[in-house]
Amino acid sequence: MNYDFSAIEKKWQKHWDEINAFKAENKSDKEKYYVLVEFPYPSGAGLHVGHVRSYTALDSLARIKRAQGYNVLFPMGWDAFGAPAEQYAIKNHVYPANMVKECIKTFKNQIKDLGLSFDWSREFATTDPEYYKWTQWQFLEFYKAGLAYKDLKEINWCPKCKTGLSNEDAAGGVCERCGTPTTKKLKNQWMLKMSAYADSLIEGLKDTEFLDKIKTAQINWIGKSIGAEVDFSLKGLDEKLSVFTTRCDTLFGVTFMVMSPEHKLLEKYKSHIKNIEEVEKYQEEAKHKSEIERTDMTKEKTGVKIDGIKAINPVNGKEIEIWISDYVLANYGTGAIMAVPAHDERDYEFAKKFGIDIVPVIEGGDISKEAYVGDGIHINSEFLDGLGKEDAINKMIEFLEKNKIGKKTVNYKLQDWIFSRQRFWGEPIPMVYCEKCGWQMVPYEELPVILPDVPSYEPTDNGESPLSKVDEWVNTTCPCCGGKAKRETDTMPNWAGSSWYWIRYMDPHCETGIADMDAMKYWGQVDLYNGGMEHATRHLLYARFWNQFLYDRGIVPVREPFKKRVAHGMILGENNEKMSKSKGNVVNPDDMVKTYGADALRTYEMFIGDYTKDASWSENGLKGCKKFLDRIYRLETKLNNEEGYSKDLESDINKTIKKVTDDILTMNYNTAVSSLMILLNKYDKKDSITKKDYRIILQLLNPIAPHITEELNEVNKLGPEFTKSAWPEYDESKIIDESYEIGVQVNGKLRASITVLKDEDEESVKEKAFKEENVKKYTDGKDIVKTIVIPNKIVSIVVK
RNA sequence: GCCUUCGUGGCGGAAUGGUAGACGCGCUGGACUCAAAAUCCAGUGAUAGCGAUAUCGUGUCGGUUCGAGUCCGACCGGAGGCACCA
Numbered sequence: 001m002n003y004d005f006s007a008i009e010k011k012w013q014k015h016w017d018e019i020n021a022f023k024a025e026n027k028s029d030k031e032k033y034y035v036l037v038e039f040p041y042p043s044g045a046g047l048h049v050g051h052v053r054s055y056t057a058l059d060s061l062a063r064i065k066r067a068q069g070y071n072v073l074f075p076m077g078w079d080a081f082g083a084p085a086e087q088y089a090i091k092n093h094v095y096p097a098n099m100v101k102e103c104i105k106t107f108k109n110q111i112k113d114l115g116l117s118f119d120w121s122r123e124f125a126t127t128d129p130e131y132y133k134w135t136q137w138q139f140l141e142f143y144k145a146g147l148a149y150k151d152l153k154e155i156n157w158c159p160k161c162k163t164g165l166s167n168e169d170a171a172g173g174v175c176e177r178c179g180t181p182t183t184k185k186l187k188n189q190w191m192l193k194m195s196a197y198a199d200s201l202i203e204g205l206k207d208t209e210f211l212d213k214i215k216t217a218q219i220n221w222i223g224k225s226i227g228a229e230v231d232f233s234l235k236g237l238d239e240k241l242s243v244f245t246t247r248c249d250t251l252f253g254v255t256f257m258v259m260s261p262e263h264k265l266l267e268k269y270k271s272h273i274k275n276i277e278e279v280e281k282y283q284e285e286a287k288h289k290s291e292i293e294r295t296d297m298t299k300e301k302t303g304v305k306i307d308g309i310k311a312i313n314p315v316n317g318k319e320i321e322i323w324i325s326d327y328v329l330a331n332y333g334t335g336a337i338m339a340v341p342a343h344d345e346r347d348y349e350f351a352k353k354f355g356i357d358i359v360p361v362i363e364g365g366d367i368s369k370e371a372y373v374g375d376g377i378h379i380n381s382e383f384l385d386g387l388g389k390e391d392a393i394n395k396m397i398e399f400l401e402k403n404k405i406g407k408k409t410v411n412y413k414l415q416d417w418i419f420s421r422q423r424f425w426g427e428p429i430p431m432v433y434c435e436k437c438g439w440q441m442v443p444y445e446e447l448p449v450i451l452p453d454v455p456s457y458e459p460t461d462n463g464e465s466p467l468s469k470v471d472e473w474v475n476t477t478c479p480c481c482g483g484k485a486k487r488e489t490d491t492m493p494n495w496a497g498s499s500w501y502w503i504r505y506m507d508p509h510c511e512t513g514i515a516d517m518d519a520m521k522y523w524g525q526v527d528l529y530n531g532g533m534e535h536a537t538r539h540l541l542y543a544r545f546w547n548q549f550l551y552d553r554g555i556v557p558v559r560e561p562f563k564k565r566v567a568h569g570m571i572l573g574e575n576n577e578k579m580s581k582s583k584g585n586v587v588n589p590d591d592m593v594k595t596y597g598a599d600a601l602r603t604y605e606m607f608i609g610d611y612t613k614d615a616s617w618s619e620n621g622l623k624g625c626k627k628f629l630d631r632i633y634r635l636e637t638k639l640n641n642e643e644g645y646s647k648d649l650e651s652d653i654n655k656t657i658k659k660v661t662d663d664i665l666t667m668n669y670n671t672a673v674s675s676l677m678i679l680l681n682k683y684d685k686k687d688s689i690t691k692k693d694y695r696i697i698l699q700l701l702n703p704i705a706p707h708i709t710e711e712l713n714e715v716n717k718l719g720p721e722f723t724k725s726a727w728p729e730y731d732e733s734k735i736i737d738e739s740y741e742i743g744v745q746v747n748g749k750l751r752a753s754i755t756v757l758k759d760e761d762e763e764s765v766k767e768k769a770f771k772e773e774n775v776k777k778y779t780d781g782k783d784i785v786k787t788i789v790i791p792n793k794i795v796s797i798v799v800k
Numbered sequence: 801g802c803c804u805u806c807g808u809g810g811c812g813g814a815a816u817g818g819u820a821g822a823c824g825c826g827c828u829g830g831a832c833u834c835a836a837a838a839u840c841c842a843g844u845g846a847u848a849g850c851g852a853u854a855u856c857g858u859g860u861c862g863g864u865u866c867g868a869g870u871c872c873g874a875c876c877g878g879a880g881g882c883a884c885c886a
Contacts, residue, residue, distance in 0.1 A: 172883090213804055213881080220803080220882060227886080245886060258886090295884065327884045337886045346884050413885055533880075607824070609813055613806085614879085621812065624824050634839095671814070674823035681823090743819035748867050750819055774853080788866050794818045796866045 003633060005597035009707040013115050021723045022066075022074065022117040026507065026519045030071035034523050035062045036502055036562075038531035038539075039077045042103040042125075043084050047110040048579070049587050049605065049617065054530050054568040056602045057611055059116045060664055060703035061528070066117075067727035073523060075505040076111065076118040078104050078125035082494040083161075083177050086425035089457045096425050096457070100127055110590060114598045115706050122508045126427075126497030131504065133448035134514045135496055136430040138546075140441050141553055143431070147193040148419070150439060154262060154330060155418050156291065157185035162459035164189055166418040166493060168221075168538040173291030181290035184262075187463065190429055190490060192417040197545050198222050201414075204544060209564040214536045221537040223413025228397055230338065230406035232257060232311040235319060237272070241265065241311055244333030244411050248400065249392035252381040253340040253361035255351065256321045257311050258303065261286040262330035266306075274307040279324060286326045294326050301327055301350045314405040315396075316382070325350065333411055345371045362389075417542065419493060424457045424466040426491030434478035434485040442487075443479050449487070465489040498539055499546040502526050503556060514555065521557045529562040540565065566667060569613040571605070576616045587617050599705035600626040606669035606704050628677055629708055631684065632701065636716050640688035645696070649689070650734050652682050653696055657730035660700045669704070676701055691718050699728060744769045744795045746778040754795075762789045769795045 016022065037058045040051060062074040080100045089096040104125060111118070124131050142148035156170035157163075160180040164187055169176040202222055205215050227246035234241060241257060259266065261283045266273070273279055282304045286294065293299070303325030310319050327346055328337050341351035342360040348371035351358050358367055361381045365372025378384040383399070384392045400406030420429070428449040430442035442449055452473045454466045467489040468474060478485035500514065506523040507515035531539070540562075547561040572578055573585025580586065592601045604625040609615040645653055656679045663672035679697055683689050695718035698709040702722040710722055719725065737758060742765075744752045752772035756765050766787055769775055775797070782799040789795050 216804070217881065223882095223885065225885075243886080247886080299884095301884085325884095327886095329885065332885045339886085344886070346886080349884095411885080536881085607812090615812070618812065618825070620825050628824085630839095670812095671823085674814075677823055741819080745819085745867065748865095753819060786866070790818060790867095794867080796818080798866050 005599065005708065006594070008711045009113070009115060009598050012707045012710050013112060016115075016117070016723065017120075020121075022062075022072075022119050023121055024073040024075075024119045025071060026516075026522060028071040028522075030069060032073065032523055033062075033065045033070040034073045034502075034526045034528075035065070036075070036505075036526045036529045038529075038535065039079050039498070039501060040107065041082060041084065042078050042080055042100065042107040044088065044099075044103055044106075046106055047589050048571075049589050049592070049601075050568075050571045050579075051111075052114060052589050052601060053571055053605045053608075053611075055111065055114065055116050056605055056704070057568065057667060057669060058528070058530055059118075060606070060669070061667070062117055063703040063706065063723075064661065064664055064727055067722070067725065069726065073122075073505065074118055075122045075508075076116075076120070077123050077501060077505070078107070078127075079494075079498050079501070080104065080125045080127040081426050081492075081497055083425075086423060086457060089425065093457075095453050097127065100125070113590070113593050114602065117706075122505050124504065124508050126501065129448045129450055130509075132427045132497065134504070135427050135492065135500070136442075136447050136449060137444070138500065138514065138550070138555075139492070139496075140430060140444075141555070142192055142549065143441060145549070145553065147196065147549065149191055149193065150188055151191050152186060152188050153191065153418070154184045155187050155189055156182045157187070157463075158182050161423075162461070162463060163422045164418055164420055166495075167415050168417075168541070169493070170291065171537075173295055181292045183290050184287060185463070187420075189418050189420040190431075190488075192419050192545075194417040194542075194545050195412060195414055197548055198224065198412040198414045200548055201541065201544055204548065204560050207560045208562060210562075211565065211567065214533075214540070214565055214567070217536040218541055221414065221541065225411050227409060227411065228393075228400060228406050229334065229409040230314065230400060232314060232320075232338065234269075235310040235312055237269065237309070239265065239269070241322070241336055242334045243336050243338045244409060245338055247340065247343070247393070248396045248406065249378065249381075249384060249387075249389060250340040250343055250361050251313065251315045251338070251396060252384070253342050253359045254313050254320065254338045255341060255357040255359055256323060256339045257336060258323045258325050258328045258339055258347075258350070259306075259336040260328040260330040261324050261326055263324070263335050266324065269309060272308045275304070278304050279306065282324060289326070301325060301346070301353055303327075303350065303354065305354070314403075315399070321356070323350075323354070331415060332413065341371060342367050343371055343373055345373065347371065417545070419496075420490035421493050422459055422463055422465045423491055424454060424459075425451075426493065427451070427496055428467065429488040429490055429492060431488040432476055432479060432485045433488065434480060434483060436483060437478055437480040437485075440479045440485070451491075465491060467491070495539060495542045499543045500550070502529075502543075502561060503547075503550075514550075517557070525558050525563045526561060527563050529565045530568060531565070533567045536567070566612070568611055569609075569615060571608070572614055572616040574617050574619070579617075585617075587619075592622065596622055596626045597629070597708075599708045600629055603629065603673060603701075603705050607673040609670055611667050611669055625673075628680065629705060631680055632697065633708065633712065635680075635683060635689065635694055635697075636712060638683070638686070638688050639694060639716065640690060642688075642690045643692070644690060645692050646686065646690055649682060649686075649693055651737065652679055653693070654730040654734040656700060657696070657728050658735060661727070661730075664703060673704065691716070695719050696728060698722075699725065740792045742792065742794055744772060744775055744797070746775060746797045747799060748796070749778075751775050751778055756792070759791055762791075765789050765795060769797070 035058050037054050062072050066072045085096040085100050088099050156165040158165055158175035158180055160178050170182045175182055225246055228248040229242055229244055231240040231242050303323045306322045309322055311322050313320055339347035341347040341358040343362055360367050362376040363379050364374055364376035375389050378387050378392050397408050428451055430449045432440045452470050454470050457466055474487050476485055476487055503515050507519035510516050548559055550556040551559045575585050577583055604622040656675050659675040660672045698713050699722055702709040739755055739757050741753055741755050743750050752774045754768045779799050785798040785800055787797050
C-alpha cells in the first residue's frame with residue numbers, strides 16, 4: 001500500500017519530542033509506576049532485533065499505564081564501560097570515550113526511530129564523570145563501612161585478558177569475556193564483602209516477585225549449607241585441622257583427611273613433611289592447571305599422602321592419614337575435608353584408587369561396589385548406633401559442642417566480590433596509598449577521580465593496569481600527611497556502573513548525592529524490571545547486594561530494588577540459530593524499519609510468540625503484520641456517519657478492550673495482537689463502520705503501533721491524540737454473550753453441536769441435545785447412564 | 801549426575817479440565833488485470849467418502865475423570881542452569 005509510513009513515523013516522533021509527551025515528573029499526585037529495561041551496552045554493531053523486542057514490550061506497557069493515569073518512569077541510558085570499547089581502543093589507538101560517544105549516537109538514533117516512549121531527559125552513560133563520581137562515592141561508602149578491603153587473594157585470572165575476575169565472571173572456569181580457561185593467581189585485590197549479605201540476599205527474595213527459576217538460580221549461587229565445623233588434632237603438634245561437613249553424623253566412618261593443595265598448614269609445617277618435594281611438585285601442578293582441568297569431574301582423582309603428619313579422629317581417637325588433592329577446593333569451607341569413603345562418591349573413588357580403608361557407618365548399599373549415599377540406620381558409630389540421619393546429626397553436634405571439638409556452622413558458596421580489574425576502561429578506584437599512612441580515601445571534594453588518557457590501553461604483562469604507566473596521574477599526595485603517595489591503578493568491574501543506575505534515573509542530575517531522597521522515596525522500587533536470563537546470578541545479585549548495603553547505610557529508602565523481574569526470550573535467526581555475523585543470519589532492525597516501518601516491526605515482534613520464549617525470525621511474518629497495518633489503514637474508506645459503536649460490534653469491541661488490556665499488562669503480547677486481528681476481520685466483513693468503531697481499534701493498537709494509529713486518528717478526526725487520552729474501559733454488561741454454541745458428547749466423543757441461551761434451563765438443554773439426529777444415532781436403544789450439563793460449556797451423555 | 805523448563809499441522813504459535821489447531825505465515829483454487837504486483841473471495845491436521853459423516857490425531861506408555869494438550873506416574877527427546885561446594 002502506498003502511504004509514506006516513514007514520514008508519518010518521523011512526524012509523530014518529532015511531535016512527541018516537542019511536547020515532552022513521555023516526561024516523568026518527580027512531583028505528582030498520580031500513582032507512580034517504574035518500568036525498567038536493562039540499559040544496553042552501546043556496541044559498534046548497533047541495535048539488535050532482540051532489543052526491539054523487549055523495548056517495544058515494555059514501551060507498550062508504559063503507554064497503557066500512562067493512559068491509565070499513572071506517572072510512569074520509563075528511562076534509558078548506556079552501560080558504556082567495559083571490554084568492547086576497550087578492545088576497539090587497543091586496536092585503533094584512540095581514547096575509548098570518543099568511540100563510545102559515536103556508538104551511543106548511533107544506538108540512540110536507532111532507538112528513536114522505533115518511537116519508544118523513553119524519558120530522554122533522564123539519559124546518562126556510566127562513563128559520564130558526573131555519573132561515575134557517584135559510583136566512586138559509593139565505593140568509599142563501602143570502604144567506610146569496612147565492606148571494601150584490599151586483600152592478597154587467590155583470584156581467578158584470565159591469562160588472555162590479563163586481568164582478575166570475580167567468581168561470577170569466571171563461572172565454569174572460563175573467562176566470561178573471551179572464553180579462555182582461567183587460572184588462579186595470588187594478587188592484591190579490592191574486595192567487597194558480599195558474603196556478609198549472603199543470608200540477607202536469600203531472605204530478601206521473599207519480598208520480590210521474581211520468576212521461580214530466577215530465585216532458584218540466585219539461591220543456588222549463594223549456596224547456603226548448614227553443617228558443622230570439626231577440629232581434628234594433629235599428632236604430636238599443637239595444632240588442629242578444621243573441616244566443614246554437612247554430615248558430622250558420619251564421623252566414625254572417617255578414614256582419612258584431604259587438604260587442598262593451597263592449604264596454609266602445609267607451609268607452616270613444611271619441616272615436618274618428609275616427602276615435601278613430592279608435595280611441592282603436586283602443589284605446583286595444581287597451580288598451573290586451569291580451573292576447568294581442576295574441576296573436570298570425569299578425570300581420575302590425584303593426590304599425595306603427607307608423610308610425617310597424622311591426624312586424630314576426635315570421636316574415637318584413631319590415627320588417620322592426611323592427603324592433599326585438588327578435588328578439595330581452597331576457597332570453600334576450611335579448605336580441608338574429612339573423608340568418609342563409605343558414604344561419599346568422591347572420597348570413595350579416592351580411597352579405592354589409593355587403597356585406603358572404607359568403613360561403613362550407615363546401613364544399606366554394598367560398599368564393595370560403590371559409596372552408599374542414601375539414608376539409613378547408623379552402625380559402627382558407638383553412641384549414634386541405631387539412629388537415623390537427623391537424630392544422629394543433632395546428637396553429634398551436641399557431642400562436639402560439649403567437648404569443644406566442633407560446632408554447628410553455616411557455609412556459603414558465595415564469596416566476596418573481587419572488585420579490582422587490571423584494565424583501563426573502567427571507573428578508577430578512588431583510593432591512594434601512602435607509605436606512611438597506608439590506604440587513604442580520596443577526599444570527597446576531589447571526586448570524581450577522572451580516568452586519564454594513557455599512552456597504551458593494553459593490559460600489561462606484569463598484571464598491572466595500564467593506568468600504572470601514567471606517572472603524573474599515579475603520583476599524588478597523601479590526603480592524610482600530605483606526603484608522597486600513589487593512586488590505586490586498578491579499575492572497577494563492568495558491573496559497578498549497573499549496580500545502581502536505576503536509582504540515578506530517579507534524579508539523574510542530582511549534584512548533592514546519588515539521587516535526592518524525596519525522589520527516591522517517591523519512585524521507590526522498580527515495579528517491573530526486564531532483562532536477560534544471563535543476568536540472573538550476576539547483575540541481579542550484585543545490584544541487590546549494592547542496594548541492600550545502601551539501605552543499611554540509610555542512603556536509599558527501600559531494601560529490595562526490584563519488585564518484579566521478567567526475562568524475554570531471544571530472537572533467533574531464520575535458520576533457528578542464534579543470530580551471529582559468522583552465521584550470516586543477522587537481521588538489522590534499521591533495514592526492517594526502512595522497508596516495513598517501525599510500527600510493522602514492533603507489531604511483528606510482539607506477535608512473534610510467547611514473550612518469555614525464544615522465537616525465530618521470519619520476514620514473511622513481518623510482512624503479514626505490515627499487511628495487517630495496511631488493512632487498518634484502509635478501514636478509513638469504510639467510515640459512515642453513525643454515532644457510537646455499531647450495534648453488532650459492541651460485544652466484540654468490549655471483549656477486545658478487555659483482552660488487549662489484560663494481555664499487554666500480563667505481557668501476553670502475541671494474543672493481544674491476534675485479538676486485534678480478529679476484531680479487524682469482523683470490521684472487514686461489514687460494509688461500513690462508525691468513527692467510534694475506528695477510533696477504538698486504533699486506540700487499542702496504539703501502544704504497539706503508536707505512529708500510524710495517531711496519524712489515522714488525526715486525519716479522520718476521530719478524537720484527541722492517544723497520548724492525551726485515557727485508556728478505554730470495557731462495559732462488563734456488553735461482554736456477556738446471549739447465546740452459546742456448545743458441543744454434545746456421547747461417551748466422550750463429540751457428536752453434535754447445539755445453540756443454547758445463556759444459562760438456559762438444564763432440562764431444555766438436554767432436550768435440544770437429544771433432538772440432534774447424530775446424537776440419537778448413538779443413544780437410541782442404549783441405556784442412558786447419565787447426562788451431564790455444564791452450563792454454557794458442554795453436554796456429556798454416557799450410554800451403555 | 802542434579803535442578804528448571806518445553807515437546808500441538810508444512811512453519812510461528814492459540815486453547816480458566818469442557819467442540820484441539822484461534823491468529824498469522826505458507827500453500828492450492830478462483831476473481832480483478834493485456835499481464836504482473838497489490839487486493840479480494842474460498843479451501844487447507846491425516847485417512848476414507850461426491851457428501852452427511854466416520855476413524856485417527858497435541859513426544860511414548862499407563863492412570864484419574866462423564867470428559868485430558870491441560871492433572872498424576874514412568875519413560876524418550878530438545879533447551880537452559882548448576883555441578884569434585886564436603
